[in-house]
Amino acid sequence: MLKSILRSIFRGDPPSTQKGRSELVFYNLWLHIHPAKVRKEHLKLRHTGYLGFVSFFLLLILGATGLALMFYYHPYPAMAYQDMKDLQFVVFLGPFLRNMHRWAAQLLVVAVFLHLCRVFYAGAYKEPRQFNWVVGVLLLFLVLTLSFTGYLLPWDQKAFWAITVGTNIVASAPLVGPVVKVLLLGGHSLGTQALLRFYVLHVVVLPGLAAALVMVHLWRIRKDGGLAPSPSGPEEISSPPRETPIPSSPEKTYGLMGIVTGKPTFEVLVPEEEEAVFSYPYAFLREGAAFLATSAAVMALALLYNAPLSEVADPSKTPNPAKAPWYFLGVQELLSHSPTLSGILLPSLMVLALLLLPYYDWNPSRRPKDRVLALSLFALVVLSYLVLLLIGLYFRGAGWAWVWPWAKGAGGAA
Amino acid sequence: MNRRSFLSLSTASAAALLATAGMGLAGFFRFLFPGVFYEPARRFKAGYPADFPPGQPVFLPAEKVYLFHDPAKGFSAASAVCTHLGCTVQWSERDRQFNCPCHGSVFAADGAVLRGPAPRPLSWLEVTLSKDGQLQIDKNRPVTDAYHLLVPA
Numbered sequence: 001m002l003k004s005i006l007r008s009i010f011r012g013d014p015p016s017t018q019k020g021r022s023e024l025v026f027y028n029l030w031l032h033i034h035p036a037k038v039r040k041e042h043l044k045l046r047h048t049g050y051l052g053f054v055s056f057f058l059l060l061i062l063g064a065t066g067l068a069l070m071f072y073y074h075p076y077p078a079m080a081y082q083d084m085k086d087l088q089f090v091v092f093l094g095p096f097l098r099n100m101h102r103w104a105a106q107l108l109v110v111a112v113f114l115h116l117c118r119v120f121y122a123g124a125y126k127e128p129r130q131f132n133w134v135v136g137v138l139l140l141f142l143v144l145t146l147s148f149t150g151y152l153l154p155w156d157q158k159a160f161w162a163i164t165v166g167t168n169i170v171a172s173a174p175l176v177g178p179v180v181k182v183l184l185l186g187g188h189s190l191g192t193q194a195l196l197r198f199y200v201l202h203v204v205v206l207p208g209l210a211a212a213l214v215m216v217h218l219w220r221i222r223k224d225g226g227l228a229p230s231p232s233g234p235e236e237i238s239s240p241p242r243e244t245p246i247p248s249s250p251e252k253t254y255g256l257m258g259i260v261t262g263k264p265t266f267e268v269l270v271p272e273e274e275e276a277v278f279s280y281p282y283a284f285l286r287e288g289a290a291f292l293a294t295s296a297a298v299m300a301l302a303l304l305y306n307a308p309l310s311e312v313a314d315p316s317k318t319p320n321p322a323k324a325p326w327y328f329l330g331v332q333e334l335l336s337h338s339p340t341l342s343g344i345l346l347p348s349l350m351v352l353a354l355l356l357l358p359y360y361d362w363n364p365s366r367r368p369k370d371r372v373l374a375l376s377l378f379a380l381v382v383l384s385y386l387v388l389l390l391i392g393l394y395f396r397g398a399g400w401a402w403v404w405p406w407a408k409g410a411g412g413a414a
Numbered sequence: 415m416n417r418r419s420f421l422s423l424s425t426a427s428a429a430a431l432l433a434t435a436g437m438g439l440a441g442f443f444r445f446l447f448p449g450v451f452y453e454p455a456r457r458f459k460a461g462y463p464a465d466f467p468p469g470q471p472v473f474l475p476a477e478k479v480y481l482f483h484d485p486a487k488g489f490s491a492a493s494a495v496c497t498h499l500g501c502t503v504q505w506s507e508r509d510r511q512f513n514c515p516c517h518g519s520v521f522a523a524d525g526a527v528l529r530g531p532a533p534r535p536l537s538w539l540e541v542t543l544s545k546d547g548q549l550q551i552d553k554n555r556p557v558t559d560a561y562h563l564l565v566p567a
């Protein structure tokens with residue numbers, strides 16, 4: 001009886017045979033995003049840092065903890081801050097869940113950023129993976145928007161003023177700026193409507209978009225022939241055409257066999273037996289380990305450090321200094337020099353440059369020694385942002401004046 | 415059905431589909447603009463002139479306005495919203511200037527930008543006497559920094 005129930009759920013052979021191991025992946029909705037076999041090289045920590053997986057797991061953690069927090073949160077100014085206090089002092093596991101959500105969100109920003117750097121360094125955005133790079137950049141943008149909308153929800157001073165500044169940056173965009181601001185806030189200043197709108201964006205609209213894009217992102221990995229080979233390994237070639245190519249003709253109807261070749265569009269030709277292993281158990285074991293490590297790291301952070309909460313939002317009094325979340329501080333530092341140019345123009349140019357990167361980078365080679373210019377330019381941009389960020393974080397005090405971090409009264413971490 | 419009528423039918427359907435989608439989008443766009451803004455009124459009464467003796471400017475927190483009373487020239491009101499990105503500026507009596515905590519803009523007592531990224535001087539607002547003798551400030555009516563309302567004592 002039990003056996004027949006199990007057999008009806010898991011149809012393949014038991015995973016003790018090679019056939020069973022393939023079928024385990026192939027017949028499972030959740031697993032079949034994997035290939036039945038993966039290349040050994042791709043399982044190495046050194047190859048990817050598992051950063052994509054870590055980002056994905058962080059998203060899962062954020063979804064779960066976020067859902068839990070929703071049970072105790074009212075998106076209404078008079079209640080939101082009180083709810084935060086309840087989460088801190090009254091709700092069972094409240095502080096832990098809130099801390100987890102906050103730290104996972106910050107780790108996610110770091111993880112997707114490192115993921116982007118890794119992919120850039122490996123040149124993995126080049127043919128045939130250009131489009132997946134674009135999806136990835138959109139996802140990065142979504143992660144930042146999610147963190148921006150989530151930042152307002154506690155309705156404390158930091159949230160209120162960071163979002164005031166943020167939405168005014170939006171408003172300073174040429175032509176559409178003021179209209180977008182009213183749309184975003186549901187009014188002219190940050191209030192009841194704005195909190196509700198940010199909440200809806202944060203818990204429904206943006207997570208939905210992110211989930212859809214994540215699906216595309218993962219699916220495209222497979223369709224583009226799996227992970228890119230390491231930049232120093234053998235080159236990729238497009239798969240050899242089928243022996244008898246099926247001609248396309250308007251008179252003919254096609255079955256699926258006409259399209260499905262059973263081979264990825266691009267592949268690296270290597271002797272399969274030596275280079276590839278079954279996804280079950282080798283890949284799954286490592287993914288499981290990555291998941292456990294990610295969760296453990298988030299939980300440890302949540303146990304050790306409390307998510308900050310400042311005083312309740314007061315529209316009449318701006319805290320001094322008013323700082324954005326730390327990863328936006330580079331932009332804030334730029335903003336203190338000139339408003340539209342650095343607040344709107346520079347970031348939009350950056351996003352555009354990132355989005356279109358695979359289409360203007362004509363250099364087909366992935367080898368670092370052929371890409372000195374690209375790599376050093378990228379490093380330069382990343383480093384200058386980090387410098388701006390650190391200045392904003394540690395060297396700016398009251399009135400955004402320059403202070404040395406060791407001087408008394410310096411503005412601490414945001 | 416012949417080729418011609420098929421083509422015109424499909425063009426018409428495509429146009430209808432596009433029009434519907436367009437109307438839906440336009441409707442949703444309009445839907446997102448609230449019909450009523452539940453926000454503080456742009457024109458408000460600050461209180462009786464006698465409540466504001468000459469001296470330090472008074473900050474009206476709910477409306478984010480600084481009310482000045484110059485013994486010779488009379489009343490004037492400055493918006494406390496920084497023209498850079500909307501933080502609330504603070505008056506410093508010692509330096510007789512407004513400081514913005516967000517990106518370090520500094521405004522002179524007449525609202526002019528002294529330092530920092532603010533693109534425009536602080537805005538001055540019209541002050542009038544309402545029928546019941548209270549000072550009335552209207553954010554919809556910007557004035558120059560020379561504008562003052564002299565109320566005979």
Ligand code: FES
Binds near residue numbers: 496499501517
């Ligand atoms: S908001 Fe005042 S200086 Fe930026």
